[in-house]
Amino acid sequence: MCLIVTLICLANDASFIWRSMILYLLVTCIAEFSGIYVERNGHLNNWVYNIFIVFEAGFTNLMFAHLFNKYHKSRIVIIGVILFVTLFIYQLVTDGLFKYNNLTFTAMSVIYVIYCLYYYLLLIRDEHYIDLKYSSAFWWVTGTLLFYFGITACNLFGNQLRAIKIYQHLSHFIFAGINIILYGFWSYSFICRRWLTKRSEIL
């Protein structure tokens, strides 16, 4: 659904970074369907997500670098990239490709939450007023924050959550919920982006 919105809204976007979200969401869809397919065939799908995490980190860092660039703070993203690469290689060497890369994913989630909060800080400090209701960057960051904040909570209470079953594992519902929140917010962000692009064309 979000991919369709992205295709409609961002296909002709002036920014390469925003346009690259189409590719990212396409990769996400491929990864999700591949994960389901592998699981249904009775195999562990951890390796699919271990590969996908590279794309996820790449695109998310790229977008944050683009957003921070407005405030000349894009270099901060390098710290996250270095941390991600170090942890990813470390876990790949120690645990291999078929064991879920939990440490890297948790660390990455925390970093993205920090990025989001830092973006808000920059936004607050910015002397210029931005109408947040129509700010694509703000809604993209908000979706990201809610997603990774939720994911971090789920990772911290992972074992306990998996123990709670209401028809299915509680964690399953929470993951579904935060995914809907993420793609909902991102879709709205892309719609805002489309409006902005139109306005700038008129101007």
Add this chain to the structure above:
Amino acid sequence: MQKMANEEVRNIVIVATAIFLIAPAFILAYIFIYNRRKKANIEEKEKMKLTFDTEIIKTHLEVQEQTMQTIGADLHDNIGQLLSLTSLTLNSIELDNHTKAQQKIEAAIDLTVRSIKEMRQLGKLLQGDQLVVMGLSEAIRHQITWVEKSGKYQVSYVEDGEIPAANNPDKDLIIFRILQEILNNIIKHAAATQINIKLEYLNKQLQLEIVDNGIGFNAENLPFAKRGMGLQNIHKRAAIIGGEAAIKSTEGEGARATIFIPYP
């Protein structure tokens, strides 16, 4: 017992997860509130800038108007009289009486030279805004010259401290207009004979003090109509450039107006 413990863990986990999910909502609410305040603040700043710009334009016009009034009065009372007298003198020349004619021609020449001198001074004044461009001190000196010309006032002017070379034309204009307003008030209402003006620069602050020995007034007892725009304008204009005005007076003991302006 084990079941109760599990129940407790489950509740804690659910509450903690809910808190983790709700926390960002509070952050977002804060950002929205802050952003709304920022908008209000920006609008307020724009409004203040607009008020400031309007006040500057108004002050420009008032300074020009005052200049034109001075020129008009001077043309009528001074240059007009001098030229009339020159004309009369030249008309009364009897060419047969060489000695008298010579004296009258010399008198006419003297009157013409004085007229030219007056015209030159008027020319300088006609430049209006240029007065302030030349610098605040120069503008004040010019104003004092015109006040002194009436012959009714003794005006002293003292400058203390070094006024920064990098001046602020907007502030200069406002300060100059305040001075004009105060001098106008003294001329209209104070019946003073002595006016002392002091311009002091200390600790990045300009202090303009105008003291007169007139009849004074009691600001609190002034009837509303007499309170007029003059005093209000002085306070308003000082405030608009981040300064303040203090006007003290006692009936029968003259008045003291002090303007404090952060400068440049």
